[in-house]
Amino acid sequence: MSGDKAGPDTDALTWFKSSYSAGDGGQCVEVAAGMGAVLVRDSKDTTRTALAVHPATWTQFVAFAAL
Numbered sequence: 795m796s797g798d799k800a801g802p803d804t805d806a807l808t809w810f811k812s813s814y815s816a817g818d819g820g821q822c823v824e825v826a827a828g829m830g831a832v833l834v835r836d837s838k839d840t841t842r843t844a845l846a847v848h849p850a851t852w853t854q855f856v857a858f859a860a861l
Contacts, residue, residue, distance in 0.1 A: 804833055804844050811837055 807826035822837035832852040835844040
C-alpha cells in the first residue's frame with residue numbers, strides 16, 4: 795500500500811482505534827477520515843506523522859483484510 799505522509803494538522807480529526815488492536819499496549823493503529831484521504835497512525839506514538847491513503851485504496855485494503 796502506498797501513501798503520502800499527512801501534514802501536522804491532524805489533531806483536529808476524530809481518530810478511531812482498530813477493533814483488532816489488543817488492549818495490552820501492543821500493536822495498535824488509529825484511523826481518521828481527512829479531506830480527501832484516510833489517515834493512519836500508530837496509536838502508541840501519536841506524535842509521529844500519519845500516513846495519508848487515498849479513500850479508494852483504503853476501501854480496497856479493508857476489503858482484502860476482511861477475507
